[in-house]
Amino acid sequence: MRKLFNFVRNSLKKSFDNIRNEKLKYNLLQAIPFWIGSFITGLFAVIYAQMFQWGENLMHAMMNWHAWLIFIVAPVAFVLSWWLVKRFAPYGKGSGIPQVMAAVELANPKEHSKISYLLSIKIIIFKVFSSIILVIGGGAVGREGPTIQIAGSVFRKVNEFLPDWWPKISKKNMIMTGAAAGLSAAFNTPLGGIVFAVEELSKTHINYFKTALFTAVIIAGLTAQTFAGSYLYLGYPKTSDISIIIIFPVILVSAISGVFASQLSRIMLMISAWKKRLTSDRSNIIFLIVSALIIATLAYFINSEILGSGKGIMQRVLFTENKNEDWYMPLFRMLGPALSFTSGGAGGIFAPALAAGASMGSVIAGWINLTPHETNVVILTGMVAFLTGITRAPFTSSIIVLEMTDRHSLIFYLMLAGMVSSLISLLVSRHSLYDELKEMYLEEIRKE
Incomplete structure (x- = not known):
């Protein structure tokens, strides 16, 4: 396995070294982290969606089998969901979108170290399990907001893992792009992801990160479609013959x-x-x-x-x-x-x-x-x-x-x-x- 990894690594390095245009090299290095983050986001979004749907299906099956069980399962699920977040990831509670908005605001030289409270691997793990437990207990919650915080966490981690010699990428742009990719993958709505980043998150001129934003949304969406199939979140309601x-x-x-x-x-x-x-x-x-x-x-x-x-x-x-x-x-x-x-x-x-x-x-x-x-x-x-x-x-x-x-x-x-x-x-x-x-x-x- 190690030999295969080294072979692939050396082949990619050789191909990259053959590129003579330095500006192209720089732009490629800037783009690669967004591509990696988008692919991981799309994959995570599909897995999370299937897990969440399983939890909701389990809740409905319970109601059809013995509806009275909801009086036992609901209190246990609400308490367990709360305890997991409180004990292990206090800022993993709720939707996740306000946390991403806060992380964007903290992405400055003085406060960027505090972003780890809001976006991290720990947040991803306990966000997923807490929300699934809550919906099994009948909680009226969705998975789309959590997917956005998960995506922001993925993009932040990808940025953190870059070596020192790698061209620097704006933390703020990375988080905003991750959030857009997350929404795109969660709803299968690429335009919605782009508009969300501009309307809800961005205080930066879109020209500074529009290419990264568009490619991230496309890659995350295509990854989700590859694993989950091409689908509409709801379908095709009939709306003809209206005045x-x-x-x-x-x-x-x-x-x-x-x-x-x-x-x-x-x-x-x-x-x-x-x-x-x-x-x-x-x-x-x-x-x-x-x-x-x-x-x-x-x-x-x-x-x-x-x-x-x-x-x-x-x-x-x-x-x-x-x-x-x-x-x-x-x-x-x-x-x-x-x-x-x-x-x-x-x-x-x-x-x-x-x-x-x-x-x-x-x-x-x-x-x-x-x-x-x-x-x-x-x-x-x-x-x-x-x-x-x-x-x-x-x-x-x-x-x-x-x-x-x-x-x-x-x-x-x-x-x-x-x-x-x-x-x-x-x-x-x-x-x-x-x-x-x-x-x-x-x-x-x-x-x-």
């Missing part, structure tokens, strides 16, 4: 989703702030058990769709004849993520936000008796609007939903939904959930 009149329900659902999403963000921030007063492990465990039992009770006695990431809801309302949700489901799909996201375990809010928006669109479409195709349009715009209300990134939200459904004809409705939600959300609170959490993490880290 311009649909714009009025779109504006209505966008405004309502923007208000509810912003309120959900405020509630989660309030719970997080209140939880800081719980200084003992006992009080935290009591909170987790109560939260888990609330979710379990609603799932057992009323509707089990409060559990998990909510992808099943999106698929049902978009691709079956059963398009109308009960009036309380948007509230359930807000309560589940509120208690799960603030549990202290790992898990994202991207997919649950999309599910909440889908249920909101489904309920409103049912109230005004829209056709199935019109209902699909309102559901998709509700998804964009709710995600925008959480992230305050209307273009990212629009492009992600566009790419995961391949409904290019709806781009103007999706962008309208994002803009309406963004404007309405500003009336509720000025800053996004991610911005508030980022500042919270920065304050904690700078004190250490």
Whole structure:
């Protein structure tokens, strides 16, 4: 094995030495770390997605077998998920996107050593296990935010392993590119990854790292497709034969989703702030058990769709004849993520936000008796609007939903939904959930 490694290494070195153009050599050396990070990110994203889906399938199988088990499994899973993060990786809790945003801000000469709190191999390991345990216990969390923190950690480590003679690469650009590659691989949405890096993360002019960003997104996406197959996150919902009149329900659902999403963000921030007063492990465990039992009770006695990431809801309302949700489901799909996201375990809010928006669109479409195709349009715009209300990134939200459904004809409705939600959300609170959490993490880290 060692002989084979040395042979490959010497062959590559000889080929590289034969390149006469020094600028080409320099650019190649600059690009290689991004390519390596992108490939690893794509591979990790596929493995994590399959593990997370296995956990969610196990939870649904348990509910179909003996639903009462949720009263035992949920409290145990919530506590174990929280304990793993608290004990081994305190900054691995929650989504991961605010941590990446904080890491980008810390990527300066004075504070770059603190990035290891937010992005590391340890974060990758316990982020994965904590989120899978949480979703097995019915936690309403997703894997997309964690994938972004995992990708940021991968790119940071690749940068750290470079020898001293290697051309220096900006830590900030490396982390931002990793985050974009992570989102691209998680949703199979390359444009969404690029727009996310520009809209949510970047305070640097994109010209400084656009080539690295584009190639990283492409390589991560192609790697994910190679191992998982070419797929759309959701599929091809039918949206033909709609008239311009649909714009009025779109504006209505966008405004309502923007208000509810912003309120959900405020509630989660309030719970997080209140939880800081719980200084003992006992009080935290009591909170987790109560939260888990609330979710379990609603799932057992009323509707089990409060559990998990909510992808099943999106698929049902978009691709079956059963398009109308009960009036309380948007509230359930807000309560589940509120208690799960603030549990202290790992898990994202991207997919649950999309599910909440889908249920909101489904309920409103049912109230005004829209056709199935019109209902699909309102559901998709509700998804964009709710995600925008959480992230305050209307273009990212629009492009992600566009790419995961391949409904290019709806781009103007999706962008309208994002803009309406963004404007309405500003009336509720000025800053996004991610911005508030980022500042919270920065304050904690700078004190250490």
